[in-house]
Amino acid sequence: MNNFAAVVTNSEIPVHKEDWGTLQWLISGRGGTSETMTIGRVTFNPGRGNPQHMHPNCTEVLHVVSGVIRHTLPGGEMVVMNPGDSIVIPQGVWHHAENMQDTEAVVMVVFDSAWRDTIGESVEMGQS
Numbered sequence: 001m002n003n004f005a006a007v008v009t010n011s012e013i014p015v016h017k018e019d020w021g022t023l024q025w026l027i028s029g030r031g032g033t034s035e036t037m038t039i040g041r042v043t044f045n046p047g048r049g050n051p052q053h054m055h056p057n058c059t060e061v062l063h064v065v066s067g068v069i070r071h072t073l074p075g076g077e078m079v080v081m082n083p084g085d086s087i088v089i090p091q092g093v094w095h096h097a098e099n100m101q102d103t104e105a106v107v108m109v110v111f112d113s114a115w116r117d118t119i120g121e122s123v124e125m126g127q128s
Helices: none
Strands: 016-018 021-027 038-044 060-065 069-072 078-081 086-089 096-099 105-111
Touching: 038 096
Parallel strands: none
Antiparallel strands: 016 021, 021 038, 038 105, 060 086, 060 105, 069 078, 069 096
16 A cells, blocks of 8 residues: 555446446555545345445445345344435345346445455355
């Protein structure tokens, strides 16, 4: 890490493909661009959702850019989220999201750690 601004162009960001959608880790400790946060772009394929998971070392903020998703929280509570909606998921809370429409949904995710840990997802998704 240096004391200069880190500029990352879209062409430099690897796309991690999953059967349910894609992840792009825009800013992260592993990417060498931040020591304090992780920022990602997630797409959900129509009608698909990511596996239930949790982050034992950080809080997650999820912001819906396009599409409609249903976010499931502990105890089965479900929240439908539309473009412009955001949710804060505390550290250690199990959750997952599912695209409710027949078009792609896009969300931005922000974590208050550059070294986000994930339990419940595949190894590829756990790396940011």
